[in-house]
Amino acid sequence: MSVPDSAETMQRLTAHLRRRARWRWPEILFWLAIPAAIFVLPSRAGIINEVLIAGLFALSLDLILGLTGIVSLGHAAFLGLGAYAAAILASKGFADPTLGLAFGAVVAALVGFVTAPLLLRGGDLTRLMVTLGVSLMLGELANRNGWLTGGADGLNFSMAPVLGLFSIGFTGQRNAALYSFAVLFILFVIARRLAHSSFGLSLTAIRENRLRAGALGVDTRRRIIGVYTVAAAYAGAAGALLAQTTQIVSLDLFDFHRSADAMLMLIIGGAGYLYGGLIGAAAFIVLRDVISAATPEYWEFWIGLALVILVLVGRGRIAAAPRRLISLIAPRAAHRGVA
Amino acid sequence: MSAAALEARGLTRHFGALTATDDVSFAIQPGARQALIGPNGAGKTTLINLLTGVIKPTAGQIWLAGRDVTHLASSARVRIGLSRTFQINQLFPDMTPAESLALAISERNGSGADFWRALGSRPAIVAEIAELLARFGLEADMDLPTRKLAYGKQRLLEIALALATRPRVLLLDEPAAGVPEEERRDILAALAALPSDVAILLIEHDMDLVFNFADRISVLVAGRLLAEGAPETIAADERVRAVYLGEDAHG
Amino acid sequence: MLTILLDGVAYGMLLFVLASGLSVTLGLMNFINLAHGAFAMVGGYVTALLMNRAGVPFLVTLPAAFLIPAILGVVLERTLYRRLYGASPLDQVLFTIGLVLMAMPIAAYLIGDEPQQVHLPAWLSGRIEVRGVGIGVYRLFIIALCGAIAAALQMFLIKTRFGAQLRAAVDDPRVAQGLGINVDRIFAVAFAVGSGLAGLGGALAADVVGGIDPSFPVKFLVTFLIVVTIGGSNGIMGALFGALLLGVLDVAGKYYAPSIGAFIIYAVMVVTLVVRPQGLFARGEGP
Numbered sequence: 001m002s003v004p005d006s007a008e009t010m011q012r013l014t015a016h017l018r019r020r021a022r023w024r025w026p027e028i029l030f031w032l033a034i035p036a037a038i039f040v041l042p043s044r045a046g047i048i049n050e051v052l053i054a055g056l057f058a059l060s061l062d063l064i065l066g067l068t069g070i071v072s073l074g075h076a077a078f079l080g081l082g083a084y085a086a087a088i089l090a091s092k093g094f095a096d097p098t099l100g101l102a103f104g105a106v107v108a109a110l111v112g113f114v115t116a117p118l119l120l121r122g123g124d125l126t127r128l129m130v131t132l133g134v135s136l137m138l139g140e141l142a143n144r145n146g147w148l149t150g151g152a153d154g155l156n157f158s159m160a161p162v163l164g165l166f167s168i169g170f171t172g173q174r175n176a177a178l179y180s181f182a183v184l185f186i187l188f189v190i191a192r193r194l195a196h197s198s199f200g201l202s203l204t205a206i207r208e209n210r211l212r213a214g215a216l217g218v219d220t221r222r223r224i225i226g227v228y229t230v231a232a233a234y235a236g237a238a239g240a241l242l243a244q245t246t247q248i249v250s251l252d253l254f255d256f257h258r259s260a261d262a263m264l265m266l267i268i269g270g271a272g273y274l275y276g277g278l279i280g281a282a283a284f285i286v287l288r289d290v291i292s293a294a295t296p297e298y299w300e301f302w303i304g305l306a307l308v309i310l311v312l313v314g315r316g317r318i319a320a321a322p323r324r325l326i327s328l329i330a331p332r333a334a335h336r337g338v339a
Numbered sequence: 340m341s342a343a344a345l346e347a348r349g350l351t352r353h354f355g356a357l358t359a360t361d362d363v364s365f366a367i368q369p370g371a372r373q374a375l376i377g378p379n380g381a382g383k384t385t386l387i388n389l390l391t392g393v394i395k396p397t398a399g400q401i402w403l404a405g406r407d408v409t410h411l412a413s414s415a416r417v418r419i420g421l422s423r424t425f426q427i428n429q430l431f432p433d434m435t436p437a438e439s440l441a442l443a444i445s446e447r448n449g450s451g452a453d454f455w456r457a458l459g460s461r462p463a464i465v466a467e468i469a470e471l472l473a474r475f476g477l478e479a480d481m482d483l484p485t486r487k488l489a490y491g492k493q494r495l496l497e498i499a500l501a502l503a504t505r506p507r508v509l510l511l512d513e514p515a516a517g518v519p520e521e522e523r524r525d526i527l528a529a530l531a532a533l534p535s536d537v538a539i540l541l542i543e544h545d546m547d548l549v550f551n552f553a554d555r556i557s558v559l560v561a562g563r564l565l566a567e568g569a570p571e572t573i574a575a576d577e578r579v580r581a582v583y584l585g586e587d588a589h590g
Numbered sequence: 591m592l593t594i595l596l597d598g599v600a601y602g603m604l605l606f607v608l609a610s611g612l613s614v615t616l617g618l619m620n621f622i623n624l625a626h627g628a629f630a631m632v633g634g635y636v637t638a639l640l641m642n643r644a645g646v647p648f649l650v651t652l653p654a655a656f657l658i659p660a661i662l663g664v665v666l667e668r669t670l671y672r673r674l675y676g677a678s679p680l681d682q683v684l685f686t687i688g689l690v691l692m693a694m695p696i697a698a699y700l701i702g703d704e705p706q707q708v709h710l711p712a713w714l715s716g717r718i719e720v721r722g723v724g725i726g727v728y729r730l731f732i733i734a735l736c737g738a739i740a741a742a743l744q745m746f747l748i749k750t751r752f753g754a755q756l757r758a759a760v761d762d763p764r765v766a767q768g769l770g771i772n773v774d775r776i777f778a779v780a781f782a783v784g785s786g787l788a789g790l791g792g793a794l795a796a797d798v799v800g801g802i803d804p805s806f807p808v809k810f811l812v813t814f815l816i817v818v819t820i821g822g823s824n825g826i827m828g829a830l831f832g833a834l835l836l837g838v839l840d841v842a843g844k845y846y847a848p849s850i851g852a853f854i855i856y857a858v859m860v861v862t863l864v865v866r867p868q869g870l871f872a873r874g875e876g877p
Contacts, residue, residue, distance in 0.1 A: 006473075012481070013465050013468060013469055013472075014465050016459070017437060021459075193454070193455055193457070196457050197454045197455055197457060198441075198453045199453060200458075201445070202452075208432055209429055209432075211429055212425075212500075213442075214414045214417075215423060216414075216442060216500060217418050217443070217447060217451070217504055219415075226452075
């Protein structure tokens, strides 16, 4: 083998391995556009906030479902945990949002860490039922312990200004959206680094062929527990943001339909390349508002129909459309889909 | 304490009433070139699964480089130096050969759990990937999704991945199986070029390959080790011939 | 206390009939049908509407409550469900959730949101005393009828040729096909019977749960899933066991420990799954 060949190979190899880690201009544009939208359309700050939070929640699901191939019907458990943790903390007088955010994420992460081993045995079907079961259990616990959670009435609490400067109460809608944006962005960047690291590669390997990953020395148990804990933390953060920016918590945060909505968002936007949850959240919420304005009582029917069609046509093929557009941003990540 | 690279002692596995592996004992020395043959259904793949920890033995022990690994998880055995290839390719369909090798190498050198540094940022790993790609003739296809590779190339990647873990002992489960004629030579060449300090156990049906490759042959029939020895001894063994000649011509 | 036990058994029997179809599709065919409750809802509506709008006697409506969902099941199975037999569990879950989400507004649109009540005939109402233990007549009726159904199903599976073919088809569809068994048709029939039983269960349950309304499928979805989870894939007997256990736990729980509520049930399900992850399905998936 002659030396110039080898140097060329090394270069090609390095470029190939690093191709996804580089930030492309469409990505940068995307992230600049969001705060711009918040400033340009202050009256829409509320719905933008909702989209950002839903996007974060969908992103957390993408880490386990899209990246690692772990199915879950109970991801809303962590949303509820984070929300209630943050709300309870605030109602006890610790009203600093950043503290509540961290607390919500940590509580959710702990529960994620403890329940992750339940996912390791059995196949997809078992995982679906176990995760559903856990979220139902937590919902029941929240329901029955009204002294802590306020039960069906919810909790009364208000938040101090973020970093002591930016009030996010009822008059601070724009600040709330910016706060959510900041949190989403930071968490996204971390997730992005994770996805493009060796750790992220091992998650992809676990998704594509768990048997072979183990046969190459990957400690699949530990990796799965690790990513599940991180995903739980992210979902907890989303829950905390939701509680803090709307100053409401309700038991329906634990509901199955929250988990299902996040899955639907991932399907619409495409799973496995991290942007899918954000795009899907925007599409889903816009669609939902449009449809329920038109047919308020029967909008469930259209969602159901959308699901049925999506599955029949093939999740991969539908998701391919936005993905082809997005392939500028995340080249060749676009053809990765949910297993 | 023997210096065997891999040793099985009284290995037994029952599946209900079926005894798939029946009191199998053998040892593979470092740097060995050994083959395991036997008719279809003899339990060769079950034995490999037992040795690598995919299934648990009903009885018996497995020793790897002087350590009792009988109860050790699969992935832990890989880290001590036991790797295998699969009879049916077990690859990562949407990952490229470069990425697959990167995975194996990173795991081996301890940076597999690194969640911060980007892939491809460690020159030493990149160099090793390049070397393996060159060795197995996969350079041209390095950045294609594995599922788009020709079957023979996939089979070569299957071996390359196992080798990337720098094993002490390598178990090859029918590496030439299903490979079209034109591509077989590459596989055979790759096998011949395997590092001499790696002990290799080859499971194969192709007798030419076996007799060319192995210094020592073990014969497995109905879960028991029927005979073991040098190729000429095995070829001359009456019982072995009976087993193979008594069988129909799809053995 | 015995009354509560009998109430629990009655509820469990009801759950068995309701969930047995799900046990068949899920446990035997490896297909997750979260829309199962919709067939129960249809059966319940058939009985309620026939009785309330056409004056048909309760017992006479029951065969219709079985047949109409069964026919609906066959139609849906032939047109939609069979495309997804090989699909991933996630796909099946999403698809059948979609179906349920469509079914509920349709029911609301056609029949309205108000729960449709089933008014039991006089001979089925009231309580009787059996050796000092009070029990509702209707509860006894349910135990008797559902018990008979369970026995019939078990006999059918074990003693008839169709039953043997079904078991073979479940064990290994390809081999069964090779033996000349029409696997397609068997699954269709099994699906139809399962949906029909769900409908019958819905009709029987209407009185117990306070009427049939459009939210019935999701209200009871989790309950059905838990029955099948706990009961495992051991066919009829497993589903019966799971249903009885759940029925008794639920009724006893509501009476003795209302503050814990459904928590125990969910916990039992999770624990079952952790200890026996293969409890849900016949084959194919493993650790």
